[in-house]
Amino acid sequence: MRKNKIVLIVLSLFLQPVLKAQVGGCTDILALNYNALANLNDGSCSYAIASIAPISSFNLDSNLNETSGLINWNNSIWTHNDNSDLNLYSIDTLNGSYLQSCMLAGVLNNDWEEISQDINFIYVGDFGNNQNGNRTNLKILRIIKTSILANAPIIDTINFSYSDQNNFTATGGNNTDFDCEAFIVSTDSIYLFTKQWLSNKTSLYALCKLPGTYVANLKSTFDVQGLITGAVYLESKNLIALCGYSNLLQPFTYLLYDFNGANYFGGNKRKIAIALPFHQVEGICSTTGLKYYFSNEYFSQPPIVTNVQKLHVFDLSVYLLNYLTSEPTHEKINNYLIYPVPANDVLTIKTDKMHLPTNYFIINELGEIVLNGKLTSEHENISITNLKSGSYILSIGIRKQGTFRIIKK
Numbered sequence: 001m002r003k004n005k006i007v008l009i010v011l012s013l014f015l016q017p018v019l020k021a022q023v024g025g026c027t028d029i030l031a032l033n034y035n036a037l038a039n040l041n042d043g044s045c046s047y048a049i050a051s052i053a054p055i056s057s058f059n060l061d062s063n064l065n066e067t068s069g070l071i072n073w074n075n076s077i078w079t080h081n082d083n084s085d086l087n088l089y090s091i092d093t094l095n096g097s098y099l100q101s102c103m104l105a106g107v108l109n110n111d112w113e114e115i116s117q118d119i120n121f122i123y124v125g126d127f128g129n130n131q132n133g134n135r136t137n138l139k140i141l142r143i144i145k146t147s148i149l150a151n152a153p154i155i156d157t158i159n160f161s162y163s164d165q166n167n168f169t170a171t172g173g174n175n176t177d178f179d180c181e182a183f184i185v186s187t188d189s190i191y192l193f194t195k196q197w198l199s200n201k202t203s204l205y206a207l208c209k210l211p212g213t214y215v216a217n218l219k220s221t222f223d224v225q226g227l228i229t230g231a232v233y234l235e236s237k238n239l240i241a242l243c244g245y246s247n248l249l250q251p252f253t254y255l256l257y258d259f260n261g262a263n264y265f266g267g268n269k270r271k272i273a274i275a276l277p278f279h280q281v282e283g284i285c286s287t288t289g290l291k292y293y294f295s296n297e298y299f300s301q302p303p304i305v306t307n308v309q310k311l312h313v314f315d316l317s318v319y320l321l322n323y324l325t326s327e328p329t330h331e332k333i334n335n336y337l338i339y340p341v342p343a344n345d346v347l348t349i350k351t352d353k354m355h356l357p358t359n360y361f362i363i364n365e366l367g368e369i370v371l372n373g374k375l376t377s378e379h380e381n382i383s384i385t386n387l388k389s390g391s392y393i394l395s396i397g398i399r400k401q402g403t404f405r406i407i408k409k
Helices: 145-149 317-324
Strands: 006-011 056-059 067-073 076-081 087-091 098-103 112-117 121-126 139-144 155-162 179-185 190-195 202-207 212-222 227-234 239-245 251-257 268-274 280-285 291-297 299-301 305-307 310-315 331-333 336-339 346-350 358-363 369-375 379-383 391-396
Touching: 067 121, 067 227, 067 291, 076 112, 112 227, 112 280, 121 145, 121 179, 139 145, 155 202, 179 239, 190 227, 239 280, 239 317, 251 280, 251 291, 251 317, 268 317, 369 379
Parallel strands: 006 391, 067 112, 067 280, 112 179, 155 212, 179 227, 227 280
Antiparallel strands: 056 310, 067 076, 076 087, 087 098, 112 121, 121 139, 139 155, 179 190, 190 202, 202 212, 227 239, 239 251, 251 268, 280 291, 291 310, 299 305, 331 336, 336 346, 346 379, 358 369, 358 391
C-alpha cells in the first residue's frame, strides 16, 4: 500500500503579518458555498442534493410492528411501540433479532413516540398528539437504567405543555402543529422537535429534565419540509441527526452540526434523502456519528406497497468524517486553504484574487526545494505524484534560501 506524502503547512517569514478578524460564512468544506476565508460559521452552508441507501437491513420481530424510537445502550439497541404495549425491547445490533424485553408496569402507553437517554436514565416520550392535537396529558417517562437491567424499572414522570399552545379544540387526525415524535436529552435539559403536520416545519422546545410539571418553552422553528419522527444527539461532537419523512412517505435524515450551545439550527443543516420509498422511518440512533441505525414500522397499502418493520444500517462517513475526525483533512493558514492533509497525488490550494499571484515552494526535510511554482488562480491543483513518500514543507509567498519558519503542522 502506498504511503501518503505528509505535507507540513508553512507560511513564509516574509508574508506581511495580519491580524485575523472574525469572518462569518460557510465553514464546511463539503458545502457548495464554502468560504475558505471564513473562520466563524454563520449557518449559511448550502449543499448538493444527496441520497443514501442502507448497507444492510434486517426484519424485526413481529412484536415490533410499530417500532417508534431507538437508542443504543448496553451493547444493544432498545426500542418500543407506539400502541398500548408497555414493553421496552432489546434487539441485536448485528442482525436485528429480539434479545429481551422489560415491561414498564404501572404506567400507560397513550402514544409512546420516542426514546432517549443520558448517563443514568432512559426517557420515553408519551407525547404523540396527532389524533386531535388537544392532549393535556403530555409526558416523558424517566426510568433508572440500572432498574431496567434488574427487570424492576423505577419510573418517574415529567409532565409538560407547550408555551405557545392556547387552543385545545379538537383538530381531527394529522391536522396539528403540536404533535411530537422526537426529542434529545442534554446534560441539563430536554429538547423537543415537533412534528408539524400543517407547516411541515419543526419547532424546538426546551424542557426541564427533572420530574415535575413544566411549560416547554419555544426556542426556534426550522423549515424541514417534512415530518420529524426521531432524533439522536452526540453532545460531545455538537451533532444531532433527525429522521423523518415527507407527506408521500419519502424518508430523510437531517444532519445538524457545528452549532454553538443549544442553538441547534445555527450551524450546518444538511438534508439527505433515504433511498427507501414508502418506508415510515420512526427511529434513529448512533454512537459514533458515522454509523447509524434507522427503523421503520409496518406500512401496508395494498395492492400498491407493503413494507414490514425493519432495522437498517447506514454509513454517513462521506458526509460527516471530515467534521468528526480527530485527524485534520485540511489546513487553513491565514488566507489560504490547503487540502487534503496528508496529501497523496494532488495538493489543492484555495485563496481569493487579492492574494494572487504568489509563489509556492515544497521543501523536503533537508531544506531542499523539490517543487515550486506560481499560484495564479483561486483554485490551484498541484501534482505531487513524482515526490517520494515522506514529510514536506509547503511555503507560500517569498522564499529566500534558508529562511522560513513553520507556522502550523
